[in-house]
Amino acid sequence: MSSLAYALRARPRASWIPAAWRQPLAIVGIVIAAAWIVIAIFAPLIAPDDPLAQTFTPAAGPSWHHLFGTDELGRDVFSRVISGSRVSLPIAVTLVALAATIGSIVGAVAGYFRGVVDGILMRSTDLVFAFPPIILAMVVAAVLGRGLFNAALAIVVVAWPSYARVVRGLVLSVGDSEYVQSARLLGASSRRTLVRDVLPNVAGPVFVLATLDLANAILLLSGLSFLGLGAQPPKAEWGSMVAEGTQYFQWWWIGTFPGLAIFTVVLAFNFLGDSLRDVFDPRTARRDAEVEP
Amino acid sequence: MRRWKWLALVAAAGVLASAAAAFGATAHSTAGSTLVVDNSFTIKTSDPQRAFDPTGSLIDRALYDTLFTYKGGDLSNPIPLLVSSWKASNGAKTFTFQLKKNVHFADGTPLTSKDVVFSFERLVNIKGNPAFLLAGVTVKATGPYTVVMTSTTPDTELPAILANPSTGIVNSKLVMAHGGTDAANASTADKAENWLNTPASAGAGSGPYVLKSYSTTSQIVLAPNTKYWGPKKPAFSTVVVRNMIATTQLINVQRGTHEIAIDLSADQAQTLKGNKKLNVSLQPSTWVFWLFANNDPKVSTVTSNEQWQQAVRYGLDYKSILSVAGPGAIQAPGLIPSMFLGSLPQKDDAVQNVAKAKAALAASGLGGQQVTLQYPSDLTINGVPFTTMAEKVQANLQAIGFNIQLSGSPTSNWLTTYRNGQMAFGLSLWGPDYPDPADYLTFAPGQLVGLRAGWAKGADPAIEKLAAKALVTTNAAQRKAIYQQYQHDLNESGPYFPLMQPTQVFVSTSDLKGAVYNAEYDVDVTQISPK
Numbered sequence: 173m174s175s176l177a178y179a180l181r182a183r184p185r186a187s188w189i190p191a192a193w194r195q196p197l198a199i200v201g202i203v204i205a206a207a208w209i210v211i212a213i214f215a216p217l218i219a220p221d222d223p224l225a226q227t228f229t230p231a232a233g234p235s236w237h238h239l240f241g242t243d244e245l246g247r248d249v250f251s252r253v254i255s256g257s258r259v260s261l262p263i264a265v266t267l268v269a270l271a272a273t274i275g276s277i278v279g280a281v282a283g284y285f286r287g288v289v290d291g292i293l294m295r296s297t298d299l300v301f302a303f304p305p306i307i308l309a310m311v312v313a314a315v316l317g318r319g320l321f322n323a324a325l326a327i328v329v330v331a332w333p334s335y336a337r338v339v340r341g342l343v344l345s346v347g348d349s350e351y352v353q354s355a356r357l358l359g360a361s362s363r364r365t366l367v368r369d370v371l372p373n374v375a376g377p378v379f380v381l382a383t384l385d386l387a388n389a390i391l392l393l394s395g396l397s398f399l400g401l402g403a404q405p406p407k408a409e410w411g412s413m414v415a416e417g418t419q420y421f422q423w424w425w426i427g428t429f430p431g432l433a434i435f436t437v438v439l440a441f442n443f444l445g446d447s448l449r450d451v452f453d454p455r456t457a458r459r460d461a462e463v464e465p
Numbered sequence: 466m467r468r469w470k471w472l473a474l475v476a477a478a479g480v481l482a483s484a485a486a487a488f489g490a491t492a493h494s495t496a497g498s499t500l501v502v503d504n505s506f507t508i509k510t511s512d513p514q515r516a517f518d519p520t521g522s523l524i525d526r527a528l529y530d531t532l533f534t535y536k537g538g539d540l541s542n543p544i545p546l547l548v549s550s551w552k553a554s555n556g557a558k559t560f561t562f563q564l565k566k567n568v569h570f571a572d573g574t575p576l577t578s579k580d581v582v583f584s585f586e587r588l589v590n591i592k593g594n595p596a597f598l599l600a601g602v603t604v605k606a607t608g609p610y611t612v613v614m615t616s617t618t619p620d621t622e623l624p625a626i627l628a629n630p631s632t633g634i635v636n637s638k639l640v641m642a643h644g645g646t647d648a649a650n651a652s653t654a655d656k657a658e659n660w661l662n663t664p665a666s667a668g669a670g671s672g673p674y675v676l677k678s679y680s681t682t683s684q685i686v687l688a689p690n691t692k693y694w695g696p697k698k699p700a701f702s703t704v705v706v707r708n709m710i711a712t713t714q715l716i717n718v719q720r721g722t723h724e725i726a727i728d729l730s731a732d733q734a735q736t737l738k739g740n741k742k743l744n745v746s747l748q749p750s751t752w753v754f755w756l757f758a759n760n761d762p763k764v765s766t767v768t769s770n771e772q773w774q775q776a777v778r779y780g781l782d783y784k785s786i787l788s789v790a791g792p793g794a795i796q797a798p799g800l801i802p803s804m805f806l807g808s809l810p811q812k813d814d815a816v817q818n819v820a821k822a823k824a825a826l827a828a829s830g831l832g833g834q835q836v837t838l839q840y841p842s843d844l845t846i847n848g849v850p851f852t853t854m855a856e857k858v859q860a861n862l863q864a865i866g867f868n869i870q871l872s873g874s875p876t877s878n879w880l881t882t883y884r885n886g887q888m889a890f891g892l893s894l895w896g897p898d899y900p901d902p903a904d905y906l907t908f909a910p911g912q913l914v915g916l917r918a919g920w921a922k923g924a925d926p927a928i929e930k931l932a933a934k935a936l937v938t939t940n941a942a943q944r945k946a947i948y949q950q951y952q953h954d955l956n957e958s959g960p961y962f963p964l965m966q967p968t969q970v971f972v973s974t975s976d977l978k979g980a981v982y983n984a985e986y987d988v989d990v991t992q993i994s995p996k
Contacts (some may be wrong), residue, residue, distance in 0.1 A: 226860045230788060231732070244789070245860070291484055313761050318874065405871055406856045419850050421712040422736050 195450075199328040201443025208437050212257040223408040231423045241425035243416065249425060252408035253433050259409045263324050264389040271328045271389075272382045275335025276374070281342030282336065284366055294340065297333035305330040309392055313401040319408070323402035327392050331385060338381055384445030387438040394434050396403040399453035410434050430453070485920075491728055497689075497702030498995050500977075502722040503717055505845075506708035510679050512661040513633035514587045515671075517898075518671060521985050522630045524706065525988040527687055529633025530669040532562060532581070533624045538981045538994065540804070540900040543624040545746040547634065548672075554759035557593065557619040557939050564610040569638040571675050572668025578606035583637035583647045585614075589682025590651035595631035598898065621939050623900035627897055628985060635661075636669045673699040673991045687862040687990075700994035710846060713854050718743065723995055724974050727987050730848015731791030731968035743972055744980070747793035750847045750969035751802045751984045754854060754894045756781075756838075765889035767836055768960075769919065772829035778962055780822035780865035781858065783815055787858050790849045793968030799952030800895065800905050800963050804984075806941065807902040807948025815956065815963070822865045835868045839882065840892040843985025847967035854964075855892050886917050900985065902948045906932045908955060918960045928954050 211218060221228075230246040232238060233244040240249035282293040300308065313325035346352060347370060355365050394411030396402035403409030405416075417427015476589065508520035513529045516522070526534075533543040545551065551562045568576040585604045589596050601617045601922055626632065635645070643666070644656030660666050667675040671694060674687035684707040689699035702721070709717070714726040715733045719740065729737075737745050747834070758768035758777060767773055783796050798809035828830045840855040852873055859869045869890075874882075882888045895914070897904050907913040911922025911933035929953065935947045971982035979992040 224860070226785075226857065245856055318872075318990070400873060400875075404850050404873065406859065416850075416852070418712065419716070419845065420732070422733055 179246060195447055198447030199441045201440045201447065204436055204440035205444055207278075208261060208440065211254060212261045212268065213349035215255050215258045219248075219254040221248040221275075223247065223255040224253040224406050231420070233423075233424075234425055236312050239422070240429040243426045244420055244423070249413075249429055253410070253429050254310055256408045256410045256413065256430060256433060257437075259389050259403060259407065260319070260393060261274055263320070263393060264266060264386050267324050267328050267331065268382050268385050268389050271385070272335050274328070274377055275332035276339045276378055277373070278332070279336035279341075280343050280366055280371060280374075284339035284347060284362065288341070289291060289301060295334065296366075297336045300333040301331065305388075306392065306395055310399065310401060318401055320397075320403045320407070323393060323395040323396040325398065326401075327389055331389065331391070334385070335378060335381060338374030338377055339374050342371055342377060346373050380445055380449045380452055383432075383448050387441035387445065390434065390441070391438050474527075474557075486932040491850055495853065498992060499705060499724055500701040500704040500990060500995075501721060502538075502704070502990065503705045503709050503724065503726045503728070504706055504987070505710055505728045506681060508685075509674065510658055510662060510681075511679060511911065512658045513631055513635065514584065514591050514595070515593040515658055517631055520706070523987045523990070524674070524676075524687070525630035525633050525683055527634060527674040527990050528672045528676060529630065529703065530576075530672050531630060531633050532570070532627040535875045535983060535989070537979070537989075538983045540625075540984055541806075543628045547661040549687045551624075553623075557621050557623075558616050560614045560616075560620075560623055561607075562612045562614070564612065567609055568671055568694045570639070570668055570671045570691055571641065572636065573692055574636055574638060574668070576634060576636075576671050577609045578612045579609075580634050580637045581612050582606050583640070585632065585636045586647035587640075587645065587651055587655065588631060590647055590649055591655055591970060592652040594974075595629065595898075596936055598626050598629055598631060599728075603926055619937050619939055621944075622899060622903050625901050626899045630986065636671075639666075639668050647784075671828070673697075674704055675805070675853050677703070682900075699991070701990075704990055711845070716972065718972050722974055725977070725988055725993075726972045727970075727982070728848070729970040729972055730845075731793045731970055734846060734968075734970040734972065735792065737972060744975050746934055746971045747968050747972075747984060748982070749793065749795045749803050749966040750836070751804065751900075751966070752894050752896045753797045753800055753802055753966055754846075754847050754849070754892070754964040755797070755800060756858065756964065757888075757891050757893060757918040758960050758962075759886070759889045759891075759919040760924065760960045761886065761921070764887060764919050765836070767831045767834045768889045770829045770831055772825045773831050774960060776822045776826035776829060776832075776865065776867070777820075777862065778815065778956075779818040780862055780867070781815070781826060781962065781964070782861045782864075783964065785861065786854070786857050789853050790847070790965055790967040793970075794849075794965055796965050799956060800908055800961060801884065801902050801948060801952060802897070802966055805897070805900060805902050807945045807952075809885060809949055809952050813953075819865065826866055832866045833868055835870055835871045836890050838887050838890050839872050839874065840847075840877060841876040841879040844876050846894060849967045849971055852890060858892060858964075883917055888917070897984070902944070903936065905948070906935055906951075907963060908959070909951075920960055925958060 217341060226245045226247055228242045228246040228248060230242060231244050232242045233385040234241045238248050238250060244250055269382040278293050280422045312329050314465045316322035316325060352365060352369050355369050393402055397409045397411030398415045403412050405412060410433050413430035414427045420426050486991050504520055506520045507518040509518060510516050511524050513519060513525045516525055532547050534546040536544055547564055547568060548563045549563045552561050555759060564578060570576060576958055585599055588948035589599050593948050604612060604614045606620050609611050642655050643660040646655050648654060661669060662679050664676050673690055673693045675687040675690050675784060677688040679685050684705055687704040688855055694857050702866055711728045711730060711733060715729055718726040731747060734747060735744050759765050760769050764768045787794055796814045798811060801808045819959050822832040838859060840851045842852050844851045855871050859871055862869045883891055909915050910924040910929055912921045930949050935951060938944050938947055969982055975996050978994050978996050985988050
């Protein structure tokens with residue numbers, strides 16, 4: 173061990189920050205994600221113009237008045253990108269929460285009761301897994317009809333099975349552990365054991381999965397809107413804005429900035445999810461410990 | 466040392482290969498070159514008697530000769546192609562055509578009146594989209610090269626109709642041998658379509674080119690008809706018609722040689738200004754965008770309200786709608802496009818009147834009622850996306866006090882609702898089936914488009930009487946006056962709101978001769994040659 177390393181280690185650590193979060197990528201992820209959440213909350217205050225007002229010179233390039241330019245109908249692209257965060261973020265959070273809840277319940281029930289219940293529930297998740305997510309979401313959205321609500325439903329339909337699988341696996345292993353066996357022997361009901369003893373031990377990995385899924389949900393929602401199955405015009409939604417931009421390649425700013433918005437948000441949540449996984453993963457934690465001589 | 470020897474050998478081989486390639490390229494260009502047409506495809510079939518969409522017309526023009534055609538882009542004057550002489554009699558109800566005697570199909574079979582009768586009867590009896598072109602017309606051969614056509618009503622536009630590629634003449638013997646028929650039950654009995662869509666059908670037409678490969682999604686390749694009967698032999702050794710979106714066309718045409726792009730928007734064309742390698746032409750298109758409000762109270766009590774319709778008419782900001790289409794577009798004063806007989810002059814353009822619109826909306830008492838504007842969300846015509854137009858219309862009407870929701874759907878779904886007459890408020894467009902104002906009588910009450918807008922027969926006797934008169938009038942000056950009056954009446958009391966004619970952009974590389982836009986065929990590839 174070099175003297176430098178000793179010097180570094182001699183500095184007292186802020187122990188309340190988990191080690192994995194001290195990675196630069198994690199910090200980038202947190203900062204960008206937090207920035208977007210703040211933007212979404214205060215969107216009407218940040219956006220300089222009404223995102224629907226067709227009042228400016230159409231198709232003007234980026235300038236001081238319009239940071240991201242104006243689109244083909246004379247709407248301020250900056251304001252539209254800002255207010256687009258109010259569509260994608262809350263919907264993504266809601267549907268991931270919904271998918272995680274549904275998936276966890278299905279997975280927990282399957283893992284805890286095992287046998288026939290497990291067989292039926294897990295084969296139904298396999299059924300959903302059999303299709304590529306975007307294709308299945310397109311089918312569901314097309315059948316239900318176009319619109320943001322239906323697109324969100326479609327994403328829930330494709331998102332829940334991964335939670336079911338993860339939770340089932342964890343419940344299976346936790347269920348065999350001694351403390352759960354003891355609780356049962358002491359006469360605790362199935363529901364009580366599941367809720368009090370099993371689920372808290374599965375929460376970490378589900379949380380990690382949900383953070384990573386947030387990025388997927390935003391991407392999928394934008395994808396559906398891009399294909400015209402999600403948000404309907406004139407709503408400022410990133411995916412549909414990119415779709416409009418493809419009609420006007422010569423005015424690059426119409427599609428590029430909403431595209432960048434999707435890119436940054438998705439990247440941020442992926443970084444965040446990765447770091448969270450490192451925090452919750454015992455193997456990473458051990459690796460951290462092994463560094464100490 | 467051995468390695469060096471190998472390297473030298475490889476290098477020598479490379480030099481030889483590139484020399485051969487260069488020689489091959491020059492040899493190729495003297496033997497005949499390739500014409501590339503970039504088009505965003507709308508084609509269901511190349512069977513002329515079934516096809517009725519722009520890409521289909523472009524292809525069929527090259528494969529099947531018609532009785533008449535056009536020179537360059539001039540649609541006002543059909544010129545004989547297969548016909549050597551013709552005359553109209555009996556008040557434009559009887560037409561006698563003498564066919565040229567030197568015409569033969571690509572397989573060498575002479576083209577006679579038998580083939581003309583077969584093709585026209587097949588067109589009518591298949592009952593496909595283009596069947597209406599010859600509805601009410603009987604055709605018979607009175608000699609091997611004489612065809613007589615009789616119409617129940619005066620049919621002044623017949624020569625123009627016979628320039629439509631759907632009236633292309635097919636080789637009756639060959640088509641019958643492959644399942645084709647012109648019998649009354651042809652709509653079910655005719656099985657020749659699939660065969661006609663393969664290169665095996667090369668002998669079916671008499672045009673300068675034959676089909677070499679066919680796909681409705683990627684590209685269609687044409688090869689020259691080596692036995693072409695006309696004085697001018699096919700100018701290209703290959704014609705490739707490729708399916709691609711306008712943005713890709715924009716990139717490709719700047720790199721290409723012997724290349725044409727027909728779907729660019731006016732705004733995209735602006736970016737090509739000053740490029741010496743390209744010829745760019747901008748002109749008003751024959752498409753007309755219009756809104757309609759369903760007149761049937763059973764479909765909507767709101768849109769059928771006369772005051773509500775007036776409020777829409779005065780509430781639209783026509784200038785701002787025009788701005789969506791970019792340079793070269795013009796406002797449509799009526800439904801008949803500017804280049805046709807009987808079109809209204811620009812001074813008759815509708816003008817926004819906010820006060821009148823608000824008053825009419827208040828009088829209707831329906832301002833708060835939500836109305837859904839339906840439009841085909843995946844359709845872009847002349848670089849104008851329907852979605853953008855719909856958003857513009859919505860913003861216009863919201864400003865007056867309307868409550869408009871937008872609902873886009875794929876074109877096929879949209880068409881179903883529209884054709885059923887179940888659409889309350891729609892953004893639509895009409896392109897001419899043949900270049901004659903008679904095609905626009907379909908907007909009258911009880912006619913095809915009239916019914917789609919919930920405008921039943923007997924709803925407006927004055928307009929219906931005028932439409933009936935337009936159909937039988939043959940004098941050009943009188944026709945012009947009648948069609949103008951017809952449009953004025955429609956603008957006053959019809960359920961239509963004409964918006965604009967977008968810009969038809971046509972871009973070709975300057976190494977081509979005779980490459981001009983033609984509203985009937987998009988581009989007549991048979992008239993193009995390398996410079």
